[in-house]
Amino acid sequence: MSAASIKEVARHAGVSLGTVSNVLNRPNNVAPATRQRVLDAIAELGYVRNDSARQLRAGQSRTIAIVVLDVANPFFTDVVRGAEQVVEEAGAMLVVCNSGEDSARERRHLELLEEQRVRGVLITPVGHGRQPNLGRLHNRGIPVVLVDRGSGRASRCSVAVDDVLGGRLAMEHLLDQGHRRIAYLGGPFSIPQVADRHAGAAAALAERGPAAELRVAPTTNLTVAAGRRAAEELLTLPVRQRPSAVFCANDLIALGVLQELTGRGLRVPDDVAIVGYDDIEFADAAAVPLSSVRQPREQLGRTAAQLLLEEAEAGESHRHRHVVFQPELVVRRSSDRR
Amino acid sequence: MSAASIKEVARHAGVSLGTVSNVLNRPNNVAPATRQRVLDAIAELGYVRNDSARQLRAGQSRTIAIVVLDVANPFFTDVVRGAEQVVEEAGAMLVVCNSGEDSARERRHLELLEEQRVRGVLITPVGHGRQPNLGRLHNRGIPVVLVDRGSGRASRCSVAVDDVLGGRLAMEHLLDQGHRRIAYLGGPFSIPQVADRHAGAAAALAERGPAAELRVAPTTNLTVAAGRRAAEELLTLPVRQRPSAVFCANDLIALGVLQELTGRGLRVPDDVAIVGYDDIEFADAAAVPLSSVRQPREQLGRTAAQLLLEEAEAGESHRHRHVVFQPELVVRRSSDRR
DNA sequence: ATAACTTCCTAAAACGTTTCACACGCTCGC
DNA sequence: GCGAGCGTGTGAAACGTTTTAGGAAGTTAT
CATH class of the missing domain: 3.40.50.2300 (Response regulator)
Known part of the structure; x- marks a missing residue:
């Protein structure tokens, strides 16, 4: 019941052990009649290959x-x-x-x-x-x-x-939309992705927007709560210095920002535009569907x-x-x- | 390099093969000096157990x-x-x-x-x-x-x-909040979870709210899009028949509903209250944080x-x-x- | 001094598979 | 009629481990 081996299958079918193995691995080398006898025996005994033995033999x-x-x-x-x-x-x-x-x-x-x-x-x-x-x-x-x-x-x-490219894409898009005061929200910068995305954004700015400004608002991590805190902080700025757009290091931060801003009565994207990163499933399902940089996961x-x-x-x-x-x-x- | 076996370890340490096995599995049965010799050999050869052989022997x-x-x-x-x-x-x-x-x-x-x-x-x-x-x-x-x-x-x-209990909890909460016209959004009912949650809600209503009403708005599946469609449909009702609260079979539907309602200018929870199911991570991060039935996953x-x-x-x-x-x-x- | 125990170690068998060398019986081509 | 070649099947070795029975010393009790 629990463990029929190749040996028992062989005995049952009246052939040698090597022949059963051949049926399993090189069926064409076995005469049809014999093959069928073996297959019947396998079915009858409920034989299942033992992978440990197979691996041991194969070495891999x-x-x-x-x-x-x-x-x-x-x-x-x-x-x-x-x-x-x-x-x-x-x-x-x-x-x-x-x-x-x-x-x-x-x-x-x-x-x-x-x-x-x-x-x-x-x-x-x-x-x-x-x-x-x-x-x-x-x-x-x-x-x-x-x-x-x-x-x-x-x-x-x-x-x-290419996270540098991702940062660049997000930034160029915001510049194209006419934004000139933009914030990058993310952290810690010890995470390569966070640093690369920022680098891309900064590079795009240097090339394309001589008159624009990229303010960095570091966060402690990449969570919704961190995004909310960062947004709160942005709101303490005098209105004239407040960024008209933010680029977030990931979607969780972006969702936090979105939540905080709309909660305070600001309109997205009219008052502040937002771009996230990752394009997680909920980016599309947010209260205001979220622009995001998608990775081919x-x-x-x-x-x-x-x-x-x-x-x-x-x-x-x-x-x-x-x-x-x-x-x-x-x-x-x-x-x-x- | 690639594959030192117990045998080579034994030779290297000048002991028998069984002794090496003892060092590995019952170290106390081996004299300290010998044990150390074996351990040194193991380290030197970079020996790693072969699990296939071990399993083959163990049968499991x-x-x-x-x-x-x-x-x-x-x-x-x-x-x-x-x-x-x-x-x-x-x-x-x-x-x-x-x-x-x-x-x-x-x-x-x-x-x-x-x-x-x-x-x-x-x-x-x-x-x-x-x-x-x-x-x-x-x-x-x-x-x-x-x-x-x-x-x-x-x-x-x-x-x-216990999904029946979950449905009951959600329903009792809404009744406690004073709601008397409530909708259940979810489907297909062939999914046991969908049916059970509804059954629980219906049972709670029967016991507690003689004057209340539970309308079922079936959905084709459990996605955000389905929730959005269901919400649209609710909005076609005359205002006086419109439910003041909805209980959704899962959080994705609830998020869809939330999105559609706020998009149409309704306020949550003032105009319509929402309860979801599953308490996924984004329930807390939604534009209006979502009440939900949490499972001990x-x-x-x-x-x-x-x-x-x-x-x-x-x-x-x-x-x-x-x-x-x-x-x-x-x-x-x-x-x-x- | 001998028997009875310990302590430490060895040798060999077993797990179930795959593969390799070979054997057997045929059919061909010459 | 004879070697070559083919199709089919056999038997044994090997993979690396764990376990078991037991052997060789050394120690203790009698």
């Missing part, structure tokens, strides 16, 4: 892991969905691990994955310095692809989105998985690649002063 | 799977986080699989999991009829716990939330994992249990007519 597993910073973050769930498509298509299995931005948990996961001899790992590593946890995998010859982290290192592949996952499979196939001959995607501005009512 | 794996309908749904991601805590504490590993509400994908995942000889499966199955996919696992003796699905069957454990996951581990331990002596949690009403501004 068919599973690929993705280690994310937060399973509950819409960004990562979409990346996972993208990776899933590619991995399943290749007949492999994707397991999702959650580091929760905790380096110790990340390490523990990677150790377990190493014991399982995973085929490869997609990961957005915790922190942004050296990655000792990843070094071990590398020594072991397990392919690693960095997700949403550009890699200076030539020793592994990476996929990321699923594609990020798909591409990362493809690079990984490619590397796993190619082995030594593989050349590492760094793919950078371009974000896209989605204009909605919050910044559309018609 | 240490991984537990959770199969969800949608990895991107905040409800499930929270359940996953809860399950994760318990599973990791037990030294096991949780793998997350996504059925995407597709029965074929669900089956394929379960087959792979069966091949891996998983220790157990937490699952919210696709559909609500018979579950042939689950029957196979059961025959094989793999414990299964149903998540967010009450189970009539005594053959497995389940954890769920993480606890759902934790409990499910505990039941599973318990069953996996106990084996035959295990008695199946059905745990039902109580939801909780979170009152915010959208229904608080101060």
